[in-house]
Amino acid sequence: MAEPCQPRVRVQAEDFDAALEIERLTAGRRDIGAVVTFTGRCRDEGGRLAALELEHYPGMAEAQIRRIAEEAARRWALSGLSVIHRFGRLAPGENIVLVVAASAHRRAALEAADFLMDYLKSCAPFWKKEHLAGGGEGDWVAAKAEDEAALERWRK
Amino acid sequence: MAEPCQPRVRVQAEDFDAALEIERLTAGRRDIGAVVTFTGRCRDEGGRLAALELEHYPGMAEAQIRRIAEEAARRWALSGLSVIHRFGRLAPGENIVLVVAASAHRRAALEAADFLMDYLKSCAPFWKKEHLAGGGEGDWVAAKAEDEAALERWRK
């Protein structure tokens, strides 16, 4: 197998543009058969939330996402991999996270995106505080046992 | 579970815009937590190909994609689902197929896109003829046993 690709990682307050990130990974490439994007968005939880406030650990957030992305690039033959994670106050409908995985073959791109999302969920230093639709702060979003369990799928 | 979403299906010669299709599924929605896109592209197979010619069965192609998409919408709780499949002569680097799956939750969106691609591969009436880089026609791309085998994953 060729050298693992160098993932692109950004942690930022600003929104991102999935189409632009696809273009950055694929422009001029004739060897890419599959591009998968995963976009995580803020939900209002049935009208309960006005926003999520994403706190992160600057420095570690980027380093940790990079470690996860490099692990994905070692496991799958990827042509390119981008991960962008936002922080700050995000309203329902706004983007939170983007993964773009490009590969010659569909399974590699799909599995890499799936793997990234599972690990970002439980292993990237971000925390979400709820802001309620009625005003005022809600709780910190609790980690789910099922998210921790999802990591088991990749331990083989 | 709510009613299955109505998939959007198009079979066309023209290119598509993944960002526009994401926007169409998500605009104004506050209940979508995950959007997955899968884009299949034409590869040059290490420089061997000048193009792929995609032949399709008009009428059946759209009907069959719709059947597959509706099955996905029944199996997973999707907020929206779009499938666009191109036909005609496509050069390396050009888009062939797009699946966009939106859901409240990441696993539904990822699995639905994965399912769609497996079934489009083996069950949608398209055939690919190679045009060689040196000029002239190559072979029809043969169906792979592994693609047929991939369908077994979904028979449960």
Added chain:
Amino acid sequence: MKLVYFAWVRERIGKESETVALPPEVGTVAELLSWLRQRGEGYAAALEQPQVIRVAIDHEHVTHETRLPADGEVALFPPMTGG
């Protein structure tokens, strides 16, 4: 009965479609394939391995055991390579 052909089935038979009058003993898809193979070299080349031929009737996949309708569009083609 309208028959339509795709990909290398179409190339070997040498036409995209045709309308045929089936003899009464041709009742199933498998019998249609056997009957077509007798029609000439191109047909024989296209259908030499009938088990790989995929068939749709009026835009729906069917098996080789399926009975043919009185009328309709029957499509013969190689395994699909979509996506």
Added chain:
Amino acid sequence: MKLVYFAWVRERIGKESETVALPPEVGTVAELLSWLRQRGEGYAAALEQPQVIRVAIDHEHVTHETRLPADGEVALFPPMTGG
């Protein structure tokens, strides 16, 4: 030693970071958590269930058995909810 806190650990302790001089008997992450719990009500509330507290040293996850470095940045936080 620089300590940094996030999310409800930060809220309960009431500060984002602080620099502390550790007594010599505090050698591991677990011992650090026990020592911090004695420092006041906020610490006690933040660390009442030490097993749920996640710890990173110089931006890398560590377990509670990990020995503390002579110097560096130790971060305490709840289970992460990225993505």
